[in-house]
Amino acid sequence: MERSRQERDSGAPAATARPPVVPAPGRGTPSPGVAHPAAPGPPAWRPARQARWRRHWGVAVWMLPAALVMALVFGYSVVELYVQAVTNQGSWAGLANVRLVLSDPYFRAAIEHNLQLLIAVPVLAALGLFLAILVYEGLRGWRAYRFMIFLPYILPVPVIAVVFSQLLQQNGALNEILGKLGLGVLAANWLGDPNVSLWAMMGVIIWREAGFAFVLFLARLLSLPQETQEAARIDGAGFFSLHWRITIPQLRSVIWFYAVIEGITMISWVFNYVYIMSNGQGGPGDSTMVTELYIYQNAFQFNAPQLAAAAAALLFTVLVAVFALGLGVRALVLWRRSRSQDAERGLRLTPVSGHGGEAVWPG
Amino acid sequence: MARVMPAPTGTAPGAGPGGKRALRILDRGSRQLVLLLATAIALVPVYVMITGAFKTQAEFLASPWSLPASWSFRNFGVAVSNGFGRWLLNSLIVTSISVAATMALAASAAWGYSRWRFAGKQAVLSLCIALMVIPPVVLLVPLFQLGAYLHQISTFQVVIVIYTGLMLPFSIYLLASFFSQIPESLVEAAIVDGASSWTVFRRVVLPLSGPPLITLGVVNLLWAWNELLIALVFLQSDTKKTLMVGISEFQSKFNLNIPVTMAGLSIAVLPLVAAYIFGQRYFIRGLTAGALRE
Numbered sequence: 001m002e003r004s005r006q007e008r009d010s011g012a013p014a015a016t017a018r019p020p021v022v023p024a025p026g027r028g029t030p031s032p033g034v035a036h037p038a039a040p041g042p043p044a045w046r047p048a049r050q051a052r053w054r055r056h057w058g059v060a061v062w063m064l065p066a067a068l069v070m071a072l073v074f075g076y077s078v079v080e081l082y083v084q085a086v087t088n089q090g091s092w093a094g095l096a097n098v099r100l101v102l103s104d105p106y107f108r109a110a111i112e113h114n115l116q117l118l119i120a121v122p123v124l125a126a127l128g129l130f131l132a133i134l135v136y137e138g139l140r141g142w143r144a145y146r147f148m149i150f151l152p153y154i155l156p157v158p159v160i161a162v163v164f165s166q167l168l169q170q171n172g173a174l175n176e177i178l179g180k181l182g183l184g185v186l187a188a189n190w191l192g193d194p195n196v197s198l199w200a201m202m203g204v205i206i207w208r209e210a211g212f213a214f215v216l217f218l219a220r221l222l223s224l225p226q227e228t229q230e231a232a233r234i235d236g237a238g239f240f241s242l243h244w245r246i247t248i249p250q251l252r253s254v255i256w257f258y259a260v261i262e263g264i265t266m267i268s269w270v271f272n273y274v275y276i277m278s279n280g281q282g283g284p285g286d287s288t289m290v291t292e293l294y295i296y297q298n299a300f301q302f303n304a305p306q307l308a309a310a311a312a313a314l315l316f317t318v319l320v321a322v323f324a325l326g327l328g329v330r331a332l333v334l335w336r337r338s339r340s341q342d343a344e345r346g347l348r349l350t351p352v353s354g355h356g357g358e359a360v361w362p363g
Numbered sequence: 364m365a366r367v368m369p370a371p372t373g374t375a376p377g378a379g380p381g382g383k384r385a386l387r388i389l390d391r392g393s394r395q396l397v398l399l400l401a402t403a404i405a406l407v408p409v410y411v412m413i414t415g416a417f418k419t420q421a422e423f424l425a426s427p428w429s430l431p432a433s434w435s436f437r438n439f440g441v442a443v444s445n446g447f448g449r450w451l452l453n454s455l456i457v458t459s460i461s462v463a464a465t466m467a468l469a470a471s472a473a474w475g476y477s478r479w480r481f482a483g484k485q486a487v488l489s490l491c492i493a494l495m496v497i498p499p500v501v502l503l504v505p506l507f508q509l510g511a512y513l514h515q516i517s518t519f520q521v522v523i524v525i526y527t528g529l530m531l532p533f534s535i536y537l538l539a540s541f542f543s544q545i546p547e548s549l550v551e552a553a554i555v556d557g558a559s560s561w562t563v564f565r566r567v568v569l570p571l572s573g574p575p576l577i578t579l580g581v582v583n584l585l586w587a588w589n590e591l592l593i594a595l596v597f598l599q600s601d602t603k604k605t606l607m608v609g610i611s612e613f614q615s616k617f618n619l620n621i622p623v624t625m626a627g628l629s630i631a632v633l634p635l636v637a638a639y640i641f642g643q644r645y646f647i648r649g650l651t652a653g654a655l656r657e
Contacts, residue, residue, distance in 0.1 A: 062475025073528025080505035156589035173427040268498035
């Protein structure tokens with residue numbers, strides 16, 4: 001009795017206090033000395049304490065396994081990554097690795113190519129939007145179109161890359177078609193000519209990712225109220241003015257969301273395409289070298305893990321900055337828009353989710 | 364359909380002047396044409412792959428576009444006996460275990476997240492969203508060195524743990540946002556009846572979560588099945604390679620025999636396409652919600 005009361009009063013961790021309390025003999029007797037604010041009387045004391053115990057430790061018990069795995073895979077790696085970026089074979093190297101990487105022409109080429117791939121983002125957004133609007137207005141058979149146009153996006157990139165490296169050969173299927181259409185001048189050694197190889201890969205990326213943009217925008221379109229569009233049409237708005245003035249502004253949040261994630265894809269998720277279509281080399285020459293391949297080669301082919309770590313740390317830092325900037329700009333725009341709308345109409349529009357995923361889920 | 368339309372859309376098709384009507388039909392035709400072209404472009408590589416798998420080398424080189432002369436499965440046999448059988452099995456092992464582990468851990472964490480209030484709750488979810496953006500290549504060097512230190516290179520378990528870790532942020536995010544929509548009253552009622560939080564989770568929450576769990580399972584299966592980089596680095600021994608690693612090497616090794624390569628690719632893709640045909644909406648829902656991942 002004495003022991004358990006002390007534990008209660010001293011506010012010892014609930015987890016250790018609980019076991020001796022349960023079989024305590026005098027739990028029914030009033031104990032005026034225990035004036036705990038959250039536990040006014042002994043009968044109410046146990047459930048209250050138990051509830052609090054559960055509130056604090058229940059979370060931990062349920063979330064701990066996942067948290068451990070994530071801490072290992074993400075937490076450990078990111079910390080270790082930065083440690084390795086500033087050391088060389090165990091000794092402090094400061095920013096020497098980073099400087100070495102930044103002056104490496106291959107790394108510069110890689111960055112340049114990743115930035116060049118960003119050109120695909122507006123192309124993809126425009127293409128996806130165009131197709132989505134066509135399907136939306138035609139509605140008949142939209143499920144069939146959605147099924148087929150989205151199909152490329154579920155195929156594994158390595159498979160796509162192998163098929164396309166056949167199609168894009170000098171004597172491959174694409175050049176054959178071009179020849180038959182009388183466009184033989186356009187034929188090229190798509191993957192073998194350093195001047196076109198990156199563009200060819202961009203084409204493959206667009207081929208696969210367009211389906212995703214299409215589905216994302218179509219889902220949002222289908223969830224829009226029809227009245228606005230019909231009103232605009234009755235007022236005589238043509239195709240372009242209707243969609244430029246009405247539809248695209250309504251899709252602004254999902255387009256922004258798409259641009260951010262697709263931008264991140266172009267900067268840091270194109271390894272699979274490049275690795276397979278250039279046979280792991282980033283060639284011809286360095287024409288398709290990208291940051292991910294640079295990291296991979298330094299770590300696992302050139303035995304220079306400190307350079308790989310420095311490059312990876314740079315990539316990670318840039319990504320975090322871009323992501324934060326993207327979200328920040330979005331939040332700022334939303335905040336300013338809602339303020340001006342408040343001022344204009346004296347009412348607030350339905351809040352648009354900052355993270356576009358929610359807006360998409362119901363579709 | 365949209366151009367200049369003097370009459371409201373609700374009126375009969377003949378309402379507009381004749382010229383306008385003809386224009387509209389033409390317009391609709393050109394739209395269908397654009398969509399058909401887009402669809403054709405989306406399907407062409409799949410067509411070339413599947414028909415290529417049935418051709419002979421000479422046939423494929425003569426024209427990748429023609430239909431095969433005979434539908435013989437010989438190339439599939441060659442592909443399977445040259446490694447695709449083993450790789451398929453390895454992919455099945457790695458994918459199924461890592462997805463099962465992810466679902467269990469994510470469901471538990473998401474339930475803990477949505478059931479309890481605690482300090483920094485919003486920060487945990489934001490962290491999950493941020494983690495989805497991290498490309499695996501960034502984590503590769505430290506993880507590989509840790510794996511080598513623990514003598515775990517070329518084992519399935521190391522890849523399974525890494526896959527699970529990489530799939531968790533999105534999985535937790537998705538399930539937590541679903542669990543938080545479950546009416547509080549349902550949970551409260553069960554607790555008043557004396558149910559423990561485990562019982563509530565098993566008897567109330569999980570039975571309500573069928574669609575999101577299927578969606579999540581589909582997305583994770585797709586991701587793990589298609590993953591190349593981690594498998595490439597960690598599964599180096601020939602007997603441990605997954606399909607994607609095998610494909611990346613088969614490409615250079617069997618470059619001369621295109622039909623066999625195409626047959627192998629078809630083997631890797633057919634389970635996905637079959638699943639997509641039957642569960643299209645789960646793919647679309649999950650992938651649009653999981654837009655942050657490859």
